[in-house]
Amino acid sequence: MIFVLVIFLSSILAASVEAQSGKNFFEGKTITLFAGSSAGGGTDITARLIGRHMERYIPGNPRILVANKPGAGGMIAVNELYNRSKPDGLTMSTMNTGSLFGLATGNDALKFDLQKFIWVGQALDEAQTLYVRSATLYTSFEAIRKANKDGKQPKMGAQSLDHTSNVVVKIVEQILGLDFQVIPGYQGTPEILLDIERGALDGRSQGTGSLLGTRREWIEKRFIRLLVTSKNKRDSRLPEVPTIEELAPPGKKNLLSALYAAENIGRSIVLPPGVPVDRVKVLRDAFATMAQDPQFMKEADKIGLEVGLTRGEDMNRDIENTVRDKNLMEVYRKIMTAP
Template structure:
């Protein structure tokens, strides 16, 4: 190469590196593939507010609902990998290839994992007249009354995987009853139309306290007066039986190292902010803010484990 071209190339590389080092120089968009007001959206807005302070630029939430999060994922996967378009998604991100016959994006190839943001522990709940108070008693009842228990489901997802994992672990038969939404399924439980279901703590807290529903097991540690003494499924039976939900931050594949480092630095800084911790706690969420490797490991493990559960249960991809 001509000496002048070499010099020009070196100068361009230096300028590009300097530009990346100054990231961000303009507002950052975080895409949420769900409607405003939902759990993932609320988490995203809190994270964006605190990230904006750390990055020194506006961090704007843009809702692109559709296809159970698929529309938002497609948009981010096709975006320029410069750090100005990111994605906050729920645990259904890892469930997408488990339940989808022809995925429109590859969640392992098309995205750069950045940080697990929070976990949202869930509760296995029974109707108010239930005779069991833990998983062992549930299993015993199911064996003595085969085919009598039913479970409220609202389509493919981690809740359905939890049901199948419980059935497999205890070798019991529980009938799945489909509802259009989680809210509709919960109304059915309170009305005594179904025996069991899994919901977030915020959904069931008041009814549990009022004796309108009975908590049978929690997915992990939950510090809540309404759930004192309730069996922690993860501690008793190991992780993956009652599956918690979570939210995580991703970028399009190919993000520059400098951008990833700047985002990681900012995320670790906001993790220590008491205000954000209390805001997430108000949503019954546990702050995590992991490194990228931890999220990648969680994503891959979830896909592998959930695929095994779905395959064994005969859940067909749609």
């Protein structure tokens, strides 16, 4: 009986020490958060916003430093996290929706198993807005359709073919029977915006919050024409812009379901496989508390970002269900391989 009691008390003590070690581990340390874009882009802005506020809620008050890892639509960042970072909880990364589309098409650039990442959470909505410069021939879908008949296509910038900046354009093409020329390979949003400004590109699809945070003046001065958003209902920040949901005929609704599922992981935060459970809990709890903090919400709103929390444990479950859905993954493949 005494032996059993000793074992019982020892297990309680061990559990207490383990839980405490998770809380104490981060004291005096620095956490690196990879941003899968160049400085000044929407992913970078999001990562820095999260870093500034999340560190206030991690026991031990560690610093969070953002490190830009641009390229391949954010995949360089997550490849490095998965393959080269120690699983100690001191390195995190942003995750882009392109990971799902790349997985569906067997993209060799993905050097990871998506289901093995540990999600910390998602705090911000990642709906997209497709727009063109007002000085082009393409200021409405009817104008684009007419230009297509004359053999002309709007030139749209994208980070990669797997990136949402291309995927939304591809979906709009298939829903409305239009033809765009997507030019991939940009390091990040700043480089695309520069080419739009100087007329080398006609437009792009960009996260709505990213657009408002980086080029709100383009909207105010009507430098660009907003054509459609990828939300399933009109965005209160841009109430005059129609949604893809409004434009899609019934036979195309499956494309929208695929898009919404992918956007659910946009600009989320992940850890590499193998991080101790107690440290994961500390980071997830800090992230969730941050997402409901009035200071965080006020700054996000000022930038133009829409707050909406999804906890990491829920994201891990949703990702697993999405990857296992063969029909959904086939829709992704068809979107990406359509001519």
